[in-house]
Amino acid sequence: MYECDTDNVKLRLPRPSDGFAVFELIGLCPPLDVNSTYCNLLQCTHFSTTSVVAEQKGNVVGFISGYVLPERPDCLFVWQVAVAKEARGAGLALRMLRSILGRTHNRQVKRLETTITATNQASWALFERLAQELKAPFNKSDFFDCNKHFAGNHESELLMQIGPFNAQLEV
Numbered sequence: 173m174y175e176c177d178t179d180n181v182k183l184r185l186p187r188p189s190d191g192f193a194v195f196e197l198i199g200l201c202p203p204l205d206v207n208s209t210y211c212n213l214l215q216c217t218h219f220s221t222t223s224v225v226a227e228q229k230g231n232v233v234g235f236i237s238g239y240v241l242p243e244r245p246d247c248l249f250v251w252q253v254a255v256a257k258e259a260r261g262a263g264l265a266l267r268m269l270r271s272i273l274g275r276t277h278n279r280q281v282k283r284l285e286t287t288i289t290a291t292n293q294a295s296w297a298l299f300e301r302l303a304q305e306l307k308a309p310f311n312k313s314d315f316f317d318c319n320k321h322f323a324g325n326h327e328s329e330l331l332m333q334i335g336p337f338n339a340q341l342e343v
């Protein structure tokens with residue numbers, strides 16, 4: 173199995189050539205929904221400044237896709253967070269979130285939103301930890317419902333809202 177030395181993981185902006193590796197990583201990170209390669213290519217192209225790739229020795233070991241909400245430019249929506257199994261538990265997901273928030277390009281971001289299923293404890297722990305670091309309040313509410321929005325085929329997604337915060341000062 174590929175061993176990951178997380179101290180030597182480099183974070184950088186995604187580029188189109190990462191699209192397929194991202195597609196493969198997402199497939200290895202249940203319960204994340206697998207999107208089309210085309211979707212991952214767009215994330216790595218049009219949404220690169222609000223997304224991040226974690227790379228080690230040419231391997232993509234982490235990825236976050238995000239975008240700024242079109243109607244609320246101060247809000248970063250985090251779409252998916254994926255860390256390869258061998259790289260987990262070493263703070264990589266938090267590092268990736270910090271790196272997006274710390275970019276000059278994203279200095280207008282004062283709020284972060286994401287959706288999480290009730291059973292994804294790792295994800296709740298990750299975003300609660302981020303809110304703690306940012307010294308920001310957070311709120312959880314219903315968002316996409318299992319029956320109403322997913323026709324019973326997907327667990328309900330709850331909305332987690334963090335902020336306001338000043339990422340440039342606090343992270």
Ligand SMILES: CC(C)(COP(=O)(O)OP(=O)(O)OC[C@H]1O[C@@H](n2cnc3c(N)ncnc32)[C@H](O)[C@@H]1OP(=O)(O)O)[C@@H](O)C(=O)NCCC(=O)NCCS
Pocket residue numbers: 201202203204251252253254255256259260261262263264265266267292293294295297298299301
């Ligand atoms: C969730 C995931 C991204 C976490 O990645 P990671 O690099 O291991 O997370 P970190 O090491 O940065 O941990 C951040 C915080 O979350 C906590 N955490 C991480 N995984 C956890 C788990 N399985 N159970 C409980 N807490 C967990 C950590 O303890 C840490 O908090 P702490 O600093 O207070 O101890 C990774 O487990 C993953 O890819 N899972 C599969 C896909 C997924 O569920 N993605 C999230 C949905 S958006």
